[in-house]
Amino acid sequence: MNHITPELRTVNVTRYVTPLREGGSLPAIAEADDGFLYVLKFRGAGQGIKALIAELIGGEIARAAGLRMPEIVFANLDTAFGRTEPDEEIQDLLKASVGLNLGVHYLSGAITYDPTVKVIDPLLASKIVWLDCLLTNVDRTARNTNMLMWHRELWLIDHGASLYFHHSWQNWEEQAKRPFIQVKDHVLLPQASELESVDAEFRTLFTPERIRAIVSVVPDDWLTIIAQHGTPEEIRQVYTQFLVSRIAVSRIFVKEAQDARKSLI
Template sequence: MHEIKLPKTLREVNVTRYVMPLREGGSLPALAEADDGFNYVLKFKGAGQREKALIAELIGGELARKLGFKVPEIVFAQLDAAFGNSEGDEEIQDLLKSSQGLNLGLHFLSKAITFDPGATKVDEDLASRIVWFDSWITNVDRTFRNTNLLIWNRELWLIDHGASFLFHHSWENWERHAASPFSTIKDHVLLPRASALERVDEEMKRIVTPELVEEVVEMAPDEWILASRDTETAQEAKEVYVSFLKMRLAQSHVFVNEAIDARKALI
């Protein structure tokens, strides 16, 4: 087996024990233990959206971290070929077998609670930044039904970015996606609190640099990108991710205005 070159910006762990599935559904993420003694929420490349969900999770999560949001540590998680042989659940065993090799893990925040918009009031500046960010990366999965926000140590943490980057499911239309508004933002759990979108837009455009975008996209392993066969080379695909984010940033007024109009309809 050839040696996989991993970006040095993420740690790598070996999964030692499957603890339990975390929820029902196609992706079946799991709580797992690794050889560093920590528990991780494990995202499998053999699940529903396969490697594309892991790419979105990595790029979305690390962009969020670099922009100052609280995000659990993301690690590369190696799954041994023999792992899961003793698993009694046939569906889980099939998932583990199809996920041998490189997967993704997020540090498990013990005793964290799911964000409840009725119980916790989020600062309007923070809410605006999160709404802006999710519009930028086209993250459809931060709704009242599934907030993908946790409260841990009295702080708001962002999780689960695997449903971002909608364009990479229909690769040839990426330029159209980059220039499009993000109508799904109307369902965002924090939209009612996002009163500072125009100011946040100006701030974010100063913070997000081409170097920041390129550094994060480069972290995506080539083998994940090439698995979908959307491009001839991994570098070609990475250039599309970078171009998508840069183009969307340059035209941020399109998705910001969409969010502002959607918020007006709510309040």
């Protein structure tokens, strides 16, 4: 296998531990047959399979960028799983999620990143801001940072709100070249003073080959669910081309971020 292609493990979910009642997606902490705990993202949740695709692509791009991301695994849910679950809402969710779901390694003891307590290094902040501009991730604000402090290091979680072009799937070529105006609300924007150098580094790092390799790990099973947009391979090509096109014109979203930052400092 190509060395730039992520190698994701597949685990079987053995025990539902507890729900994480955040937003409308009802993720949960679950145990798998490898003995580890995972934050499980369900294919049958309200946000649907596209949130899992965004989580997978966004998380693995973050990892390729050298940022700290908990391990992502494919998590298989058996038809018999959850039959004894007393909560009807959760039981319905589990029934709708039989098959391949997404698990993110649970960081036990981690705490939510608080920008008033911990100031992030400008280079790291710039890398995260650049990443979220690329992915059009609208969910990294002071209200909901989607970052954790674990063993005194910053870890990224939850990229499910990324790649929002795929919710309409219209004019994606045009959307790929737009600035990311929501960057003005990014929790790390005030510290992101190294966007120029990060842009040069990441434009070299994220070649079309690397992006294609990351997108290639999205399962056919998930892409078949959004088959109205084409065959699995055609859909992968759209995700790949959206990101490749966005990187090619990264100066557009970098300038937007720099201009937004000037208004803050």
